[in-house]
Amino acid sequence: MITIYVPRDAAALSVGADQIAALIRIEADRRGADIQIVRNGSRGMLWLEPLVEVATPEGRVAYGPVTAADVPALFDAGFLTGAPQPPHPLHLGPTEEIPYLKNQERLTFARCGVIDPLSVDDYREHGGFAGLERALAMTPEQVIAEVTESGLRGRGGAGFPTGIKWKTVHDAVADEKFICCNADEGDSGTFADRMIMEGDPFILIEGMTIAAIAVGARQGYIYIRSEYPHAIATLRDAITAAYVENWLGDGIHGSAHSFDLEVRVGAGAYICGEETAMLESLEGKRGMVRAKPPLPALEGLFGKPTVVNNVLSLTSVPVILARGGAFYRDFGVGRSRGTQPFQLGGNIRHGGIVEKAFGITLRELLYDFGGGTASGRPIRAVQVGGPLGAYLPPEHFDTPKDYEAFAAREAMVGHGGIVVFDDTVDMAMQARFAMEFCAAESCGKCTPCRIGAVRGVEILDRVLAGGASPKQLTLLEGLCEVMADGSLCAMGGLTPMPVRSALKHFPEDFDRPAAALAAE
């Protein structure tokens, strides 16, 4: 029997993967070919989706992007043997040899796109649960020491050392503690959380269970945004499978550790990606940001000590436990250790996931991996780190991906999202959008964010109308300062980052003559 892989990842589905899988089944039946179709995650080479792979004795061979019309021709060209002569135009050769994939350093995403996401056996065969098995035999202190040694920092954007957070929760005295996974991946340009949850959900379950052992928690929640129905369904199925195999529940694999895990679904509020707003939402309340302190590590969910970690932080943990903190720490530069799954999106030819050690430059990501814009026009700006991240011009493309190097340029790595714009972009419009987004998504608790964002839209509307006095830009700068310094959380505090960076690097877009008025 021949095994064929057709991804079930939402991005692959968005360009017809379900239809391709159905057509391959029909075509194989018609020809009497004995095949099984595995619905894997995505390999992360999204411009090649739907990427179909055939298992051959020499390894997996890839074809893509496959359209419905290609399916019969692929069979005619000997697609089931993987090595047709002459090759079909969609034949990409051995999947692992495609440079985009071959040149990555995949630790977190090592299994994504390789295995059947809902098969515990497949996960085990590819090294899954090795980290948890090791953690079950260690003391909580040893687990925390391993994570601390790895140098892992919060992948949600803030970059706080994970080991220190865990130690704080561990040391807190309470009758119960919680592990909360922040899977409210609302930043435009980021999709790594979604892809790993759909492509390798057990890694998140494993990472959260290790966190539970480390701090002494019995209950965990995964807060997934409602915009991700496929990830929600996959993770719920994976949790059920993990219970069946006793990787969750009471006395996990004969140990004294018990851990229960539940998916909770967001309701379309971007602010719930802020950790304290997420906790409020999990408690069944409005997603209003809390003042800190108290830190969630001490008074988090239902007032109890709580680990709040991003999906990518928690999914980095299994490999750290399986291979040791030192192994992970040896990737990266400076104080940014390990790898980050960078996400290339927007106007990019080769969009997808690129997991690399910190230290890679934007230029390498944008051109060597990304291949420039999809439109073929020059890149004018990239927004790095989501809607609250800076817009950077090509002069900054040699900046290494490193928390401190980006902070020095008034930018942030954030969640690793990179959105590319070509030279048709209007940066004053983008600055306006940043304020509009903040006005729409602010929780409303603090004034600088709630009212500042509205005033920001008004100022930028005057600038966009043309002929505005330079005083308007002075006013905008003052407003940005108030929002940055006076807001309760990163929503209002960082909205000035895209605005100021657009002003600083692209001032010509804000200098608009009163053309529209003069023409009348």
Place this chain on the structure above:
Amino acid sequence: MADHAPWTRDKALAIVESYRGQRGSLLPILHDLQHEFGFIDDQAVPLLANALNLSRAEVHGVISFYHDFKREPQGRTVVKVCRAEACQAVGADRLVEHAARRLGVPLGGTRADGAVTLEGVFCLGNCALGPTVMIDDHLHGRVDANRFDALAAPLAAQVSGDAR
């Protein structure tokens, strides 16, 4: 295309009951109510307040805070168009205008015949294959005007004959 049951108090109470003993259950209950009835009926507010020992104001506050929870019936099909940066970079703004024209309903509105609701959303997590549209729970990538017309063909606004 979603078919929803008409509001009944018994059904609503059964949903609330299914979450008995779970902490922080208001959001999951609201999701289930909306899934069952298509929107959150005003009658749900006192019912939930009573069942969960909350004030009506608190329940109302939660329902009105979240974009997902609707206070009135939605179209039989909900079309969500991504308006966030990654999709903007590949023409989302043009697509939003096109969608509104083609469906005959403004962004954020439900067409008078109740067939379709058009919503703008911020990010559907398909940022490398934009512009992205979600029709009910089905995600569609690389949606230009032509592809939108093909996807939305059954939903297109009726053009009145006297216009030409």
